[in-house]
Amino acid sequence: MNDTHEDAGVAAAAWVAAEAGGDAATIDALLTDDFAGVGPLGFVLSRAEWLDRHASGALRYSALRLEDPRVKEHGDHAVVLALQTGEGTYQGHPVPQALRATIVLRGETDGWRVAHVHTSFVAGTPGAPPIPGRPSRP
Template sequence: MDTNQEVRELGQRWAEAEQRGDNAALAELAADDFTLVGPLGFVLVRDQWVNRYGNGGLVTHELSWDDYTIREYGDVTVAVGVVTQKAEFQGRPADGRFRVTQISVRRDGRRLLAGLHYSPIATPPGR
């Protein structure tokens, strides 16, 4: 399987795990040193990210990962794309459309998420 296919499949499995609220599947997808930077600048380490669904505070109804480009650097890939989600956090809407940088690594023959960085999509200043 080529790298682009590996990254596409990783993205699909990630989106499906988010929609199911599947902590175990997220844990399988994340490298031990995984880090997420959220759309408001907060940081979650692997265990925090994996366990977001554990207490029922987060519910993801829909999540898609589209319009991405993939760059490969040996065993590391950087994919920049768009995540669109319909979700709730502690009963409040958490819907959004975000530009997301996904960093993945190949370890022990598997492609794993090493990092995600979410940014709100907005019009650049002066436009």
């Protein structure tokens, strides 16, 4: 494994591209066996549950990207902080258009793999709760 910042960032970008395309097979190859994902409402999904959202067609993106990714390596792990933006639906309902994402990757013999994802709303953006103390938009 070549453990450069660029490689961890490239792996994170490959994961987002697979998510955007609903490519369950590629996502499967990029996730660690013990992967866990935390959604913006605090729910936790196992690897199987994460993959099923794509395999079942329940989650569909028309666009998805990582903006301003910041990669920090910590030994055989890397953490990517980024703004995840896009458009899509889950079971026919719109997904948030902007999420702050923390992606933890683990270096394995075949390269970087995604071990954990944690997303949270960006207050005041479409699909997110309003900013506390401010009136809601119509």
